[in-house]
Amino acid sequence: xxxxxxxxxxxxxxxxxxxxxxxxxxxxxxxxxxxxxxxxxxxxxxxxxxxxxxxxxxxxxxxxxxxxxxxxxxxxxxxxxxxxxxxxxxxxxxxxxxxxxxxxxxxxxxxxxxxxxxxxxxxxxxxxxxxxxxxxxxxxxxxxxxxxxxxxxxxxxxxxxxxxxxxxxxxxxxxxxxxxxxxxxxxxxxxxxxxxxxxxxxxxxxxxxxxxxxxxxxxxxxxxxxxxxxxxxxxxxxxxxxxxxxxxxxxxxxxxxxxxxxxxxxxxxxxxxxxxxxxxxxxxxxxxxxxxxxxxxxxxxxxxxxxxxxxxxxxxxxxxxxxxxxxxxxxxxxxxxxxxxxxxxxxxxxxxxxxxxxxxxxxxxxxxxxxxxxxxxxxxxxxxxxxxxxxxxxxxxxxxxxxxxxxxxxxxxxxxxxxxxxxxxxxxxxxxxxxxxxxxxxxxxxxxxxxxxxxxxxxxxxxxxxxxxxxxxxxxxxxxx
Numbered sequence: 001x002x003x004x005x006x007x008x009x010x011x012x013x014x015x016x017x018x019x020x021x022x023x024x025x026x027x028x029x030x031x032x033x034x035x036x037x038x039x040x041x042x043x044x045x046x047x048x049x050x051x052x053x054x055x056x057x058x059x060x061x062x063x064x065x066x067x068x069x070x071x072x073x074x075x076x077x078x079x080x081x082x083x084x085x086x087x088x089x090x091x092x093x094x095x096x097x098x099x100x101x102x103x104x105x106x107x108x109x110x111x112x113x114x115x116x117x118x119x120x121x122x123x124x125x126x127x128x129x130x131x132x133x134x135x136x137x138x139x140x141x142x143x144x145x146x147x148x149x150x151x152x153x154x155x156x157x158x159x160x161x162x163x164x165x166x167x168x169x170x171x172x173x174x175x176x177x178x179x180x181x182x183x184x185x186x187x188x189x190x191x192x193x194x195x196x197x198x199x200x201x202x203x204x205x206x207x208x209x210x211x212x213x214x215x216x217x218x219x220x221x222x223x224x225x226x227x228x229x230x231x232x233x234x235x236x237x238x239x240x241x242x243x244x245x246x247x248x249x250x251x252x253x254x255x256x257x258x259x260x261x262x263x264x265x266x267x268x269x270x271x272x273x274x275x276x277x278x279x280x281x282x283x284x285x286x287x288x289x290x291x292x293x294x295x296x297x298x299x300x301x302x303x304x305x306x307x308x309x310x311x312x313x314x315x316x317x318x319x320x321x322x323x324x325x326x327x328x329x330x331x332x333x334x335x336x337x338x339x340x341x342x343x344x345x346x347x348x349x350x351x352x353x354x355x356x357x358x359x360x361x362x363x364x365x366x367x368x369x370x371x372x373x374x375x376x377x378x379x380x381x382x383x384x385x386x387x388x389x390x391x392x393x394x395x396x397x398x399x400x401x402x403x404x405x406x407x408x409x410x411x412x413x414x415x416x417x418x419x420x421x422x423x424x425x426x427x428x429x430x431x432x433x434x435x436x437x438x439x440x441x442x443x444x445x446x447x448x449x450x451x452x453x454x455x456x457x458x459x460x461x462x463x464x465x466x467x468x469x470x471x472x473x474x475x476x477x478x479x480x481x
Contacts (some may be wrong), residue, residue: 049111051188051196052368055094057285058082063099069286071368072188073107073196079175087123088182089156095184097122098130098175103183108138108168111192115145115171116160120153122180127152130175136167145171151181158185168195214308217296220337222259225330227278232418235262235277238374238410239463242273248301256299260337261323267304269400270311271345274378274459275322280414281367288332290325297342307341311395316388320347320405322377324360345379346394346401347435348386354441355433359407362443363429366411374410374418380457384435406432406453408461410473422465424472429480432456444480451475 051072058068058075065078079101084094096103121127128151133142146161163169173183188194228234235257244255244264251267261277294309312319322343328334337343347356363373381403382392391401411427412418430453433439433446440446450461451474462470 048189048191049194049365050369051109051194051365053186053188054092054281054368054370055082055096055184056092057281058094063101065101067106071281071284071286073105076102076104076106078102078104083122083182089120089122089154089184090182091118091156091184095182097180097182098173099180100175100178102172102174104139104172105170106139107196108170109188109190110168110195111190112163112169112188112194113191114160114162114189116158116185116187116189117173117183118156118158118185119149119151120156120182121151122182125179125181128175128177128179128181130173130181132161133172133174134163135170135172136165138168139170142172156182156184163190214310215293215295217298217306217308218336218340219297219299220258220260220340221333223331223333225282225334226259227283229257232416233278233280233372235260237278237418237464238276238376239460239465240264241276241376241378241457241459241461241463243460244273248303251301251304254301254304256297256342258337258340258343260328260334261343263322263342265300265342266400267300270305270307270395270398271400271402272322272342272378273380274376275343276374276376277323277327278372278374279327279363279367280372283328283330283334284326284364284367285330287330288335289329291332291335291339293336294319294339294341294344297340300342305398307344307395307399309341311341311399312344312346315346315391315394316349316386317346317384317391317394317401318349318352318386319344320352320356323375326360326364327375345405346384346386346399347405348384348437348439350437350441351405351433351435351439355439355443355446356405358441359431359443363409363411370414371411372414372418373412375407376409376461377405377407378457378459379405379435385437387437402435404432404456405435406430406456408450408453410462419464422469422473424469426473427478428462428473428476429478447478447480449475449477 053072058070060068060077060082063079063081067074067076080098080103082094083097088095129148131148132145134145135142242253242264244253246255254265256263256265261275263275264273266273296306296308323338325338328338379402383403384401409429430448430450431446432448
């Protein structure tokens with residue numbers, strides 16, 4: 001499951017919808033709470049982005065024309081395949097092998113200023129040429145960008161092309177002649193919102209809980225794409241923050257292994273205390289789109305209140321994912337697991353759809369850049385502000401509205417022996433946001449230390465690390481890039 005070496009990655013904050021649910025605006029069945037402070041939203045200028053298509057997540061073994069879903073979107077492979085043999089020149093495990101056809105994006109990207117492409121001859125094939133074509137009208141017509149490239153190198157070289165237009169663009173690489181070439185690591189650099197979401201699918205869609213009826217509760221179906229239950233890439237590799245157990249006697253700290261993530265569930269509050277999962281390129285392959293199939297979890301012990309798909313209806317709060325939908329697109333089973341109500345908290349729409357969505361997409365962007373990420377998300381406190389005001393509970397008191405939403409992410413270059421690879425300088429991002437409508441969309445404004453979150457929650461985060469390493473990484477405050 002470890003895919004590739006560390007890529008050089010510049011500062012990125014992507015304003016892209018990550019785990020977006022629509023706002024539920026009408027007020028009913030709320031328990032009222034007065035007060036609530038509002039903060040001021042700060043306007044910031046456009047930020048830079050870097051997106052790299054590595055071709056590590058796709059599969060295509062034949063030259064016949066076909067579309068392939070990759071981390072940046074759907075690409076058309078015409079007389080091209082994804083090669084992983086010894087003669088294929090590649091940075092990682094795979095690269096494109098292009099014969100006489102073309103490799104084309106079927107999607108547009110905005111705000112682009114530069115595109116860079118790594119390329120080489122395939123094996124011992126003769127020298128050949130190729131051209132980079134650009135379209136500003138959704139693929140209706142193309143013009144050549146830059147000069148024709150002569151392919152003569154037996155190792156990967158990089159050519160960069162300046163993009164001057166302010167229009168949305170898409171690209172096509174056209175090959176001439178019958179000899180083969182390899183294409184790898186296409187990097188897009190630009191400013192503002194590129195208009196695409198890492199993971200191959202936009203994580204947007206209607207939240208249908210504004211209806212009066214609920215969908216049938218269901219359990220989780222765990223497929224072969226789920227992370228392992230122990231060792232590298234397992235969801236609880238870095239520890240059980242609250243020492244949650246499967247005993248019903250500890251119903252407010254009840255351990256549930258949902259296969260695609262693990263959580264401590266709070267039966268009294270009707271929501272998770274925390275959710276923990278591992279994220280790498282195998283989880284964001286875009287096999288499925290966002291399913292929006294919210295449902296209660298039928299696997300709760302008898303006596304636990306079951307939150308239904310419509311329990312947040314009219315509350316003014318989103319059904320905010322802990323483990324995001326776009327972090328689990330490798331199968332319908334994986335994506336469906338994220339839509340169980342035991343994975344949700346009542347989250348202020350601005351906090352959910354802007355602040356949190358931007359952070360989620362930033363972490364997926366690290367995966368494209370050659371990292372794997374261990375993530376723990378949780379909430380604490382009582383009293384949040386949605387579109388209808390400030391409330392302590394919803395659903396007739398059955399669901400707590402948290403005051404704060406937090407996340408800790410350990411970011412490692414892909415590799416093995418993950419616990420042993422964490423050192424004092426390992427990047428660990430800790431964020432703690434107020435659950436309010438006026439939250440700043442820039443998640444970097446809420447960066448704290450892991451110790452700050454531990455003090456607020458009483459949890460022991462990253463407890464499986466050696467104490468000296470834990471002490472070092474937990475007091476560091478990330479720079480946000």
